[in-house]
Amino acid sequence: MSEPTTTPHTRPGGTPKPAPPGIDPRGPRFGAGVTAALLVITLLLGTGPAATALLIVVGLLFVLGVTRGVQGTLQGLAFKAWIRPRLAPPTELEDPRPPRFAQLVGLLVVGAGLLFAALGFPAGVPIAAAVALVAAFLNSAFGLCLGCELYLLGRRLAPHN
Amino acid sequence: MAVHTGVLSSGFISLAPDAGSGLAVRAALIVVLLAAASGAWWVASRRAARFRPHNDHVLPGRAPAQADTMTSSDLSRELGARGTFVQFSSATCATCPQVRRVLTELTAAQPGVVHVELQSEDHMDLVRRFSVFRTPTVLLLHPDGAIHSRTSGPLTPPRALAALAQLSLATPRSINV
Numbered sequence: 576m577s578e579p580t581t582t583p584h585t586r587p588g589g590t591p592k593p594a595p596p597g598i599d600p601r602g603p604r605f606g607a608g609v610t611a612a613l614l615v616i617t618l619l620l621g622t623g624p625a626a627t628a629l630l631i632v633v634g635l636l637f638v639l640g641v642t643r644g645v646q647g648t649l650q651g652l653a654f655k656a657w658i659r660p661r662l663a664p665p666t667e668l669e670d671p672r673p674p675r676f677a678q679l680v681g682l683l684v685v686g687a688g689l690l691f692a693a694l695g696f697p698a699g700v701p702i703a704a705a706v707a708l709v710a711a712f713l714n715s716a717f718g719l720c721l722g723c724e725l726y727l728l729g730r731r732l733a734p735h736n
Numbered sequence: 737m738a739v740h741t742g743v744l745s746s747g748f749i750s751l752a753p754d755a756g757s758g759l760a761v762r763a764a765l766i767v768v769l770l771a772a773a774s775g776a777w778w779v780a781s782r783r784a785a786r787f788r789p790h791n792d793h794v795l796p797g798r799a800p801a802q803a804d805t806m807t808s809s810d811l812s813r814e815l816g817a818r819g820t821f822v823q824f825s826s827a828t829c830a831t832c833p834q835v836r837r838v839l840t841e842l843t844a845a846q847p848g849v850v851h852v853e854l855q856s857e858d859h860m861d862l863v864r865r866f867s868v869f870r871t872p873t874v875l876l877l878h879p880d881g882a883i884h885s886r887t888s889g890p891l892t893p894p895r896a897l898a899a900l901a902q903l904s905l906a907t908p909r910s911i912n913v
Contacts (some may be wrong), residue, residue, distance in 0.1 A: 590856070600830075604875055610764050615766055615871045618762055618765075618766050619759060619762050619763060621758065621762060645771075667833075667834075669830060669833075670830065670833070672827055672828055673827075673828040673830040674830070676828040677828075689786070704767060707774045708766070708769065709769065709770075709909075712770055712773060713773055713777055715775055716774070717774075717781075718839060719777060720830045723829060723830050725872055726826055726827075726828040726871075727826055727830075727856055727863065727868065727869065728869060728870075729861070730826075730856070730857065730860060730863075731863065731864065
């Protein structure tokens, strides 16, 4: 067990690696709004090829978010190009790592749904879309990052450390 | 569009075989889902916003002395003479910087009050011992390290000050020491 150390609160972050440059927190919220809208359409389509295809699109957007960060998704680029120039400068910047982790959680949820659909359980598509919709909606409407909250729970369940 | 009527999907989508009313049912289910999520968020955020007395959170079967007191050796630094805010943060925590800012400003203005920020990933033993399930979680300690109260999620300066006032009321001995 490692010896406990404290982080001086005068230095932000306190993580071993220096924190990456901050991003406008309204970007991920806008992106989550777009994701939520796509998921609503997915749910309205029910089951079938159209719904599955749209959920695959959402999954691909999550892949972009995991590999490039939320600012690198299509929604993030759209926010940067068209929306942020119309807004006042942000009052504070956000660490890009939490929303990126949440993109991974979203990808796992959507991926599980698509897997179930591929295995012959078409209900996997709307169920995964509903779970992801709740997270995306809460993120967009209230700024609550549900995926980020899961991080510590996951760490607690890990057998060691 | 073909509507599947499998067992798993029956409760979710195929309440009505007719496509038009099926769409209406799905739309209604989406509205119910989002309303329920909003309600759950509202209840949870109201509950998390204030400091709660610590004893609500001691899990049964846990050694009380261990889970009730944090020592200066746990934290590798001296506790505050009036009180100590221990903040559990993590790398994926979006709200932690805001809480850090609030507590840093508060401790700068309040002599004898210390703010300690821990990265949860590096202190999983403390995370388990003190039943921390989300970040940020803030524990407020008595001068002797006994846990007075805790909160999680976003924190406002008035809430933190109110908790500190409660702590001072609960430990009048610390004023005379």
